[in-house]
Amino acid sequence: MLSTYEKEFINHYFTVNCYYHRTYADFTMPIHSHKRIEIMYVEYGELKVEYYEKSDEKKTLVLLSHDYVIIDADVKHTIIVPSVSTRIINLEMDLSAKRNTTAMTLQSLMGTDRNVEEFLRSNEPVIKLSDFNNLAQLLLIMQDNLDKSSENYQNTFIDFTLASLFVQIGDDYRTQKKHPVAARIKYVRKAVYYIHMRYQFPISSAEVAEYANVSQNYLNALFKKDFGQTIVDYLNAYRISKAKSIIEKSTIPYSMIFSQVGYRTKQNFNKNFLRYTGMTPREYRNGMRTKDNTHWTPEATEKTTLY
Secondary structure (H helix, E strand, O other): OOOOOOHHHOOOEEEEEEEEEEEEOOEEOOOEOOOOEEEEEEEEOEEEEEEEOOOOOEEEEEEEOOEEEEEOOOOEEEEEEOOOOEEEEEEEEEEEOOOOOOOOEHHHHHHHOHHHHHHHOOOOOEEEEEOOOOHHHHHHHHHHHHHHOOOOOOOHHHHHHHHHHHHHHHHHHHHHHHOHHHHHHHHHHHHHHHHHHHOOOOOOHHHHHHHHOOOHHHHHHHHHHHHOOOHHHHHHHHHHHHHHHHHHHOOOOHHHHHHHOOOOOHHHHHHHHHHHHOOOHHHHHHHHHHHOOOOOOHHHHHOOOOO
């Protein structure tokens, strides 16, 4: 069985053999194997990968948006796409012994980047990762250049892009396989940052997950683990906290506040305000007045600066 991880290939070069960028739905690929190392990336949608190790034991991986797999040479596998429209970016490579090019051998790649070395020495027939950086963009840029190339699928640009590709994969591998807690924190931190920056606008959990470069289902699971609530619940709670701050610091009418914190309708705003505070916006403002010192007067409120 050919494998990327065998010592005899340490001074070989990656050479692109074939690639595609296609949309599938209700599709099952026949079980097959080949002499190529394969990267399969889910740009959007859902994909099931079934593969067989040396023991012929079937294993299954489910990939969602921004997930990808690296499948070693000679590994029997198939892909199954459900009725959901799924866009796949695919790149397949073999290892060449001699090429007069600027390409880096496996040894030089490992010597340049410790993360790449960890990945290439992992000896796993199939590795599933999520795109933390810009792997999809690199794959698409490479495919675009390959479409224009007349040099048998390889040129200096492709060589350098392949090296960049493996650096990105090495980084994802280290973060997700060697330091899974750091991976979780990175996803959540990016999602929270996006919510805090965009809460005033209509945003969806899918949009937040896309910014964080992770599947929506997985990000929701992380939010439930870290915050005890879904992405949408976190967003609503944050919006209501901002609304409370506006009510506390100004006399802006309730009819104007809802749009300032990202709600499209006053009814939805009122419903969520009641859910997270146990009172209506009016009751909350009246409660704040009660807590004020005894020098509070309506006239003083009218002079409050509008934020």
